[in-house]
Amino acid sequence: MTAEERLTPAAALSEPAEPAVPVGRGWTSALSLANGAIWVGWYGPLQILLALQAEQFAPAGMSKETVLAWVTGAGAVVSLLANPLFGAVSDRTTSRFGRRTPWIVAGAAGGAASLLLLGGARSLAAMAVGWCLVQLTLNAAFAAVTAAVPDRVPRGQRGVVGGWLGAAQLLGVVAGTGLATVAGGVGAGYAACAVFTVAGVLPYVVRYRDPRPAPADRAPFAWRGFAAGFWLSPRAYPDLGWAWLTRFLINLSNALVLLYLLYYLRDGLHHADPDQGVLVLTAVNGATLLATVVVGGVWSDRTGRRKPFVLGSGLLMAVATAMLSVWQTWPGAIVAAAVLGVGFGVFTSVDFALMTDVLPKAADRGKDLGIVNITNALPQVAAPALAAPLVTHLGGYRALYLTAAAIGLAGAVLVTRVRGVD
Template identity: 80%
Template structure:
């Protein structure tokens, strides 16, 4: 550093952000989730069904391989692009260039998926989509600790969470209503690009001056991705809490289309997925912002994470014991209540335990591994359980136990109330 005072880009933010900034960032976040969940909820499962007969695999196994490969890419891409954005000295700031590049690349990747002719092209397209959309997502999440004061982060995290869920609904709706797999991918690509434009055109980040950027060292850059739980125990416990609760949620979502078709025998399972997603999203949106604001006002994070995780575990267990269409609707509603509070407050908790301002993007990327890694682990766990070890009842009981364990571990965090 050239002075004893932290540069503006690295200072702890003190001035509250306005509604326009929050709305534009939330819209960009929702657009990225459209690009992810249109494929994950409908389109990839439909392609796996079409390509499975010629691949020598069942549709469940093929879908597990494709989503697992994409999740591995996501696992690496988010912290990598977060770290690169930390050190970016562009005129528009550290984050905006990566938001632009990532969204454009994501749209092109979705168009590649639209033209996929077999399992290998499908896998390549999804891996590229995960790579590029994670660059954009890393930029969006890092913008919050860059610009938002601590006691406003629950509310801002709530709006980002609401946009995320609306993005899931919009992506699912576009995929289901577009009239075909190719049209579904194209609609998601257009929506992703359109959604980031207001933030890109109207807002800039804090710029990092070249003299404030640390000297480049490949060895130090790579070493920075290791965040020692021994050195940062609160970060370690917070990461594990997020990982386990997201793993539970991933186990619920992965085979939802097949659960409705093969276990509940719904005549139109794609429409059923859309209905459950809408119910889940309505209750989630009803609690995600309110939970974040409530947490900000009380100055506490852990009780909200604990009880939202417990509620989600109860709802997941209900899917195992009440395997009917009304049971699925009730479970989707209760899961939405729990995940709404968890989404906003856990995000605020994560930003509260970040070690260093210079590495906000990288550290949040490492934390976001707890979102991507469950997508790798869930197929590996779910496929053998569904096909050989007891079916959907055992799968959802295991998911409930995993989520409950994650909720209880939040009590190990000491530096946050």
């Protein structure tokens, strides 16, 4: 069997119908746990462990900030490519276990192995390779998890399901940060994140069967068409284009806030225990996010509207980000973290529902959501490129957070250009 024969083209699969039967609490809980486990694998390293390794491996003449920027940027490039690729491959997978489940399993297992490899890194090169492998594998799992939502969830339920996924994402960030902080060293932190990542996906893949699509007799697979499918013209799909840009800019603003948070507390606020400070701010942010993420999704589903929630939450996040620039104290950081959580909670659930509402074709959900998920990866590339010169040469943390606020504000306003969704 050739490589081409192992993939079934999306065009050769029966066009999936829009789901009509609401999903139950058990399915939502299991998928949310799987989503949170993936974020543990990402954010234990991003919040704490990579920053500690950057200090350890920084060569003479290169700052820890620059090392961290290069490593996270390289990983983000891998993520940018991997998510739509694995989403497209899952669209074409016809295994007995369905389209999405095989990639959730393979991605989580590969991610755990890559985290263990990263924990054993003894050089900057090994650190960079390990992080790129983590991004490659966990994005395979993440692409499949997110595609399961439009596969199985009716449109009128996607706000609340998106809310639970967002809550799990936040809990994953908190759990990853906590594991990295209390595990007792860099290697132990990576091992703890690896174990959690595997354990978290098991309930979903064991308890819930992924429907297997039935191939139809249509055109054979062609690599040229497969590659061409990754371009979604903003001119042909303007609503998707504006929604994509909104999400990218708000996620870029958030990435600029998080990237140097440990260094901001240590070098900007001179916090006595910056590692613990990151954990406290993450917990405060998480508490307020949890208070709004599901409520925002439920409210949006009941009103049938998405754009006002995205606009309002984006404006609130921009205000909170500006606080970090003008109120540079530990109490100011706590207040900003709380307000950011409120805004990001509503944004996370409702924007996800909005994105699923503007997808062009049901047969390409995995690939198209992979392109949407670039808005999670691309900010990790752009943020270091913007943040490093801002902090080092162009005004320090005050300039960094003012820039982040302006970017988030622009993203919030642009959602008004979406026409096909209220």
